[in-house]
Amino acid sequence: MKKLLLLVCAVALFSFAGFAQKAADYSGTWKLDKAQSKMDQRMSAGIDTMTWTVSQAGSELKIVSAVKRVEAQAMPAPPAGGPPAGGRGMGRGGFGGGEGTTVYSLDGKETTGEVDGPMGKMPVSYKATTAADGSVVLTSSRTVNSPNGEVKVTTKESWKLSADGKTLTVDRENTSPRGTQTSTLVFVKA
Numbered sequence: 001m002k003k004l005l006l007l008v009c010a011v012a013l014f015s016f017a018g019f020a021q022k023a024a025d026y027s028g029t030w031k032l033d034k035a036q037s038k039m040d041q042r043m044s045a046g047i048d049t050m051t052w053t054v055s056q057a058g059s060e061l062k063i064v065s066a067v068k069r070v071e072a073q074a075m076p077a078p079p080a081g082g083p084p085a086g087g088r089g090m091g092r093g094g095f096g097g098g099e100g101t102t103v104y105s106l107d108g109k110e111t112t113g114e115v116d117g118p119m120g121k122m123p124v125s126y127k128a129t130t131a132a133d134g135s136v137v138l139t140s141s142r143t144v145n146s147p148n149g150e151v152k153v154t155t156k157e158s159w160k161l162s163a164d165g166k167t168l169t170v171d172r173e174n175t176s177p178r179g180t181q182t183s184t185l186v187f188v189k190a
Contacts, residue, residue, distance in 0.1 A: 022134065023056070023130045023136050024161045025165075026056055026061065026159065027054055027056045029052070030052045030053075030054060030168050030189060031050070031051050031188055032185060033188050036186035039184075039185070046069055050185075051065070052064070052187060056106075060105060060106065061104045061105075062101065062103045063102045063103075063104075064100075064101045065101075100115065105126075106136065110126065110127045111125070112126070113126065122143070122144060124140050126138070135159055137159075141154040151176060156172070156175075158171040168186070168187040169184065169185070170187070171184050172185060
């Protein structure tokens with residue numbers, strides 16, 4: 001009876017492992033296609049080019065972002081209720097001008113890091129989940145100490161790779177006390 005129970009448990013364990021979700025391979029250099037992306041006017045006008053270099057090894061997804069910005073005087077005024085002048089809602093995690101390195105653990109573990117914010121360095125927590133189709137959802141959250149007290153900001157990105165692996169679509173939702181802003185970023189593989 002014990003042998004039968006062990007055999008059933010072993011089969012169940014291997015069956016479960018077969019259903020484990022594995023992220024698609026997002027590795028490569030990705031360039032933002034502004035024409036295909038859906039961004040608010042300020043975000044679109046503020047970015048000249050954006051490139052993500054993504055590496056994926058084991059359960060680690062690493063994103064190195066480089067942004068070339070349009071000259072500040074050419075940018076339109078922020079919309080009512082939008083981010084303040086000089087504010088950045090476009091960067092990895094919403095701060096730091098969109099440049100820098102972010103590392104996510106694809107095995108569901110929450111990781112932490114630091115980003116530059118308006119009031120100095122601040123801790124950020126990162127979490128990734130993988131869907132059955134290989135798409136990933138990347139979430140970062142941080143609490144900002146501002147002159148108005150603590151403010152929580154959360155950014156959620158849903159990454160989807162095209163069937164041919166040449167287009168990466170990122171649906172981004174940035175939530176703060178000012179509300180939720182959404183955008184769709186479309187990247188092409190370089």
